[in-house]
Amino acid sequence: MENVYITDLYEKFHCLANQCPTSCCKGWVLPVDDETNERYEKLEGLFGRHIRFHISKIKGIRVIRRQFGRCPFLNSDKMCQFQASGHPELMPLVCRTYPRETVCFDKEARCTLVLSCPAVAKLFIENPGRRSFRLAPSKVEVFWEMNNEDDAMFAFLKEEEEKLLDFFWEKGHEMPEIWQAMYAYIYQKHDLIVRNRLEDTKEIRLSYDRKDMAEYALLKRPSYAFFKIETIDHMVLDCINYGALSIREPKFYHLIKRYLDIFGKQYLDKVDDYFDEQMRLMLEECPDAYLRYQSYFSWCMNELFFQAFENYNIIRQYLYCVLYTQLYMIFDLVDYMEKGPNRSKERLAEVLYICEQGIQHNPSLKHNLMEVIRREFL
Ligand code: SF4
Numbered sequence: 001m002e003n004v005y006i007t008d009l010y011e012k013f014h015c016l017a018n019q020c021p022t023s024c025c026k027g028w029v030l031p032v033d034d035e036t037n038e039r040y041e042k043l044e045g046l047f048g049r050h051i052r053f054h055i056s057k058i059k060g061i062r063v064i065r066r067q068f069g070r071c072p073f074l075n076s077d078k079m080c081q082f083q084a085s086g087h088p089e090l091m092p093l094v095c096r097t098y099p100r101e102t103v104c105f106d107k108e109a110r111c112t113l114v115l116s117c118p119a120v121a122k123l124f125i126e127n128p129g130r131r132s133f134r135l136a137p138s139k140v141e142v143f144w145e146m147n148n149e150d151d152a153m154f155a156f157l158k159e160e161e162e163k164l165l166d167f168f169w170e171k172g173h174e175m176p177e178i179w180q181a182m183y184a185y186i187y188q189k190h191d192l193i194v195r196n197r198l199e200d201t202k203e204i205r206l207s208y209d210r211k212d213m214a215e216y217a218l219l220k221r222p223s224y225a226f227f228k229i230e231t232i233d234h235m236v237l238d239c240i241n242y243g244a245l246s247i248r249e250p251k252f253y254h255l256i257k258r259y260l261d262i263f264g265k266q267y268l269d270k271v272d273d274y275f276d277e278q279m280r281l282m283l284e285e286c287p288d289a290y291l292r293y294q295s296y297f298s299w300c301m302n303e304l305f306f307q308a309f310e311n312y313n314i315i316r317q318y319l320y321c322v323l324y325t326q327l328y329m330i331f332d333l334v335d336y337m338e339k340g341p342n343r344s345k346e347r348l349a350e351v352l353y354i355c356e357q358g359i360q361h362n363p364s365l366k367h368n369l370m371e372v373i374r375r376e377f378l
Contacts, residue, residue, distance in 0.1 A: 004102060004109040004140045005133035007302070009123050013099070016119050018078035022353070024098055024117065025071040025080065027248060030064040033093040037062060040090070051090070064092065097143050104145040105154055105309045111140050112303050116356035121349040128295040130169055131302055146310045152198055154309060160189070161305050165298060167206055175293065176222035176276075179322055181206065183315075184213030190315040224279040224329060225272035226322050229263060231372045232330070236260070245358075252358030255351070258334045275330070282333055285341045289332070292348070297325040319373045324359065331355050 032040075032055055040051050054072045056065045064071055073081040082090040089096075099117035102109050110133065113120045148154075164186075168178055185206040192201045205212040236256055246253040266274045283290050300321035308314040335351045336343065359369075 003107060004111055004136040004142075006111045006136045006140065007113055008132045008134070009113055009120075009127060010100070010111060010136075012123055012127075013113060013119060020078075021118055021350075022357070023070075023074075023078065024095070025074045025078075027069055029058070030066075030071060030092060031094055032062045032064060036090065036092045093141065093143065097141050100140070101144070101303075102140050102142045103306070104142045105306060106146065106149055106151075107154070109140070109142055110302075110306065111136065112299075114356070114360075115299070116353055116360055118349065118353050121353035121356070122345070124295065124299070124352065125292070125345050125349045128291045130165060130295070130298050133302075146307075148309055150309075153312070156198060156201070157306055157309055157314075160314070161301065163206065164305070165301060168298065168301075169294070173208065174222070175290075175297070176224055176226065177208065179226050180218050180222050181208050181213065182318065183218065183322075184216035186318045187216040187315050188214060190313070193312055193314065223272060223276040224326070225275045227326055227372060227376055229266075229271045229275050230268060231376055232327070233263070235369065235372055249354070249358050251350075251354045255331045255334055255354065255358075258338055259330060262334060262337060275333075278333055278337070279329060282336050282341075286336065289336075292332075293325060293329055296328055296352075297321055300324050316373060320369065323369060323373060327359060328352070328355050 037055070040048065040055065042048075043051060051073075054065050054067075055062060057063070064073070066072070071080075075081045075084060077084070080091060080095065082088060099114040099120050100111055101114055102111040113123070115121050115124060164182060167182065173181075185204060188204045189201045192198065192204075207213075210217045236259060245256075263271060263275070301318075304317050304320050305314070306317075308317045311317075332348075332351055332355075335347070339347065
């Protein structure tokens with residue numbers, strides 16, 4: 001694939017290797033792709049048998065069988081045995097590419113970085129702002145291919161993503177207000193797309209005027225609680241009961257406990273206002289945090305909006321971006337309330353990758369995210 005666009009932070013990324021505070025070789029499910037598995041099948045002798053011994057299937061998916069929660073191919077220097085011995089082709093695709101995620105949309109591919117990696121989270125904190133993309137100077141391995149040849153939809157998504165992000169980064173309005181305007185705009189477009197009227201979407205205007213928002217204008221006042229805290233509560237409570245979270249992800253578990261301690265004391269009908277107020281107080285004291293949240297939402301849009309190329313569901317992809325941002329704000333606020341306004345950049349990065357790992361790598365929570373979106377907005 002020639003047309004691969006990489007994020008501007010792509011070349012700044014360097015794996016922390018044995019200095020990594022978490023390591024992607026521990027705790028996570030490591031799927032083995034067909035191509036790498038074929039290489040394993042061809043390996044002869046003890047070496048081949050040793051590798052194949054550690055491959056098993058979970059719910060029909062071929063994975064590396066972990067030992068004491070870690071990859072069995074991690075050597076005593078905490079390095080991948082395959083990489084250290086000069087055989088990166090024996091690492092499964094997910095290990096070779098992580099934290100880069102290259103998605104192919106028929107004629108073009110885009111490579112983003114995943115924030116659950118501590119090195120990427122640090123880059124994000126040190127380089128806030130809107131990301132740009134440029135052609136990759138060398139070959140990049142594709143992680144995921146979307147089988148769609150709808151050129152019109154591709155062009156539509158490309159144009160809309162740019163337009164939405166221009167609107168989002170324009171000065172003069174706060175994020176809660178911007179989210180509402182974008183919601184009404186995207187929902188109107190979505191309704192036309194599902195009726196196969198992509199051409200007609202050009203008529204719809206992106207603005208703060210309620211006339212332009214039509215029946216999709218939200219009645220509630222713009223608030224950082226775009227999703228009700230009550231619905232987020234259900235999701236978080238389910239998550240905490242999932243698979244011994246306190247042992248698997250103790251730092252994320254601690255953030256959830258703090259969230260429950262703080263928000264559990266509020267009356268249900270006041271809790272959204274409470275969250276909004278606390279956010280505004282925090283932003284007054286730490287104005288830099290606003291740019292961080294803007295950057296996070298924008299990053300999510302770059303990662304998720306284009307996935308509508310496969311499912312045509314632009315409103316769902318958009319709502320995922322808002323929900324992820326609100327969840328990140330909640331846990332970051334909780335950490336601020338515990339640690340105060342002078343948190344180091346290292347701590348800000350830590351909270352970010354803890355949230356990403358806890359949310360993105362928790363299948364129970366991901367399922368609930370969809371439920372939250374359906375219940376409130378679809
Ligand atoms: S999580 Fe990131 S920094 Fe840590 S070992 Fe994996 S790729 Fe390297």
